[in-house]
Amino acid sequence: MAVFGTMPDGQEVVGVRIQAGGFSACILTYGARLQSLNLVGVGHSLVIGAPTLEPYLGPMAYYGAMVGRFANRIGNAGFSIDGTTYQTTPNFLDRHTLHGGSLGLHGHIWDIVDRSDQHVTMTIDLTDGDEGFPGHMHIETRYEIEAPSSLRITTTATTDRATLCSIANHAFFRLGDGDIRQQMLTINAAHYLPVDDELIPTGDVASVGGTAFDFRQPRRIGGHRYDHNFCLRDGRGPLRPAAVLKAPDADIALHVSTTEPGLQFYDGENTQFAVDEAGRSLPAFAGLALEAQAWPDAPNRPNFPDAILRPGEVYRSETLFEIRRSMP
DSSP states (O other): OEEEEEOTTSOEEEEEEEEETTEEEEEETBTTEEEEEEETTOSSOSBOOOSSSGGGGTTTTTTTOEEOSBOSEEGGGEEEETTEEEEOOOOBTTTBEETTSTTSGGGSBOEEEEEOSSEEEEEEEEOTTGGGOOSOEEEEEEEEEETTTEEEEEEEEEESSOEEOBOEEOOEEOOSSSOGGGSEEEEOOSEEOOBOTTSOBOSOOEEOTTSTTOOSSOEEOOSSOOEEEEEOOSSOOSOEEEEEEEOTTOSEEEEEEESSSEEEEEOOTTGGGOBOTTSOBOOTTSOEEEEEESOTTGGGOTTSOOOEEOTTOOEEEEEEEEEEEOOO
């Protein structure tokens, strides 16, 4: 554990390294953020992460962070629960709410409550009315390295008032050095959510069949733009496989399993504003995000899986990122 940087208000940001065998990760208290993920034999981090704090206070605000209390977008920055309407911070296009608002989970320093060589647990409390959301929430996220090369992220949350809850990790994976559009992707989803020009779901649940969104069999990502939710199932359930990513210039593959009903695939068009672990500028499409979460704009779409957490309930989300050596 070591000081990673200092916030403008003087608070220290700490980095915690966890490892098992030849697999390791560094987690920052700022945003409970996955800053690096390293495997012996691979010459770079498998996630995009900056070597200093400053980029995370600017264009890399979401990189590797836990995002929420409602990950992804809420159309028109508003929703209703049990007949009461709430207005949240419009931090996306000045109209919609993205990743919990301007100062969502990504923008807070979390507390370390438990750690060992292989795991670290961090917590945070959000106040009632924070970014316009109801309810005081207590959130706990545990990162654990499992031999030979898996990272398990488990998040739990409770609330004292009915509120929205969908908490996701926003890592950008970078298996090789090439353009991610040349990589092979599989997503176990027969449906996806079409979006409008402002990336808000239209409300339709569309079949992937015969479209550029059909990744049910491994195929090259290609040049179509992707920032869409893939519908894994109708609600949270047991951990099960969601996606596989393979880079042609690497002998490893990423396998993603999750309890969550949705997987947001973002193609990393804007990674040219990010840097790697050595501080070097990256090109566009240098990494991609596979964010396991509730379906975006769920509170405004009655046909989407429910994303409300109520008093007395415990939200529990688990996602497993496993790196496997791929066959030649």
